[in-house]
Amino acid sequence: MKAERIVPRLVIGILCVGGLALLALGISLLVPVLRSASWMSVQGVITGHRIESVYQNQSTVYQVGVNYVYEAGQTRHTGRLFSHASSPLPMTYRSREAAEAAYASDPNLRDWQSGRAVTVFYDPQDPAQAVLQTGASGLAWGVCLLGTGITALAGREGWKLRRRVATSGDES
Numbered sequence: 001m002k003a004e005r006i007v008p009r010l011v012i013g014i015l016c017v018g019g020l021a022l023l024a025l026g027i028s029l030l031v032p033v034l035r036s037a038s039w040m041s042v043q044g045v046i047t048g049h050r051i052e053s054v055y056q057n058q059s060t061v062y063q064v065g066v067n068y069v070y071e072a073g074q075t076r077h078t079g080r081l082f083s084h085a086s087s088p089l090p091m092t093y094r095s096r097e098a099a100e101a102a103y104a105s106d107p108n109l110r111d112w113q114s115g116r117a118v119t120v121f122y123d124p125q126d127p128a129q130a131v132l133q134t135g136a137s138g139l140a141w142g143v144c145l146l147g148t149g150i151t152a153l154a155g156r157e158g159w160k161l162r163r164r165v166a167t168s169g170d171e172s
Helices: 003-038 096-105 107-112 138-168
Strands: 040-056 059-072 075-079 117-123 126-131
Touching (some): 040 096, 059 117, 059 126, 075 126
Antiparallel strands (some): 040 117, 059 075
16 A cells, blocks of 8 residues: 555545544433433532632632432431533633632522522432533533544545545555
């Protein structure tokens, strides 16, 4: 096989493997999210909050997380996850103080104050697994879409390469 054909085939192979790996990762992120659509729900209570620091876009931002309790299967459980995609609530602040102030006064966070009732969705097969918001994360769908796109691109380029080789009459 000629060297000028090895490199394109190698690149196409790497793209295909990378795309399939991303697709598999995306699917693995989606499976618990899609399963949670059938999870049981119970009433729980917010027991407190916490401020979490997250490194994002080359700086540290802060998010409010909530702790909650709920009863499932005659057992009291403690939860910390907001959704499958995020432990804290999906709002960011530039400082710990701003996050604390927002938790205390922001109307968007009034439903997450200590003592408030919340709906908790839990896995009936493992009641210790719970979230406050079910549904697919944009990240999981994005990873699946990226993996599908890269795999499709590799397939198209592989098909084009095979056609070029077939029309040139040189299979070596």
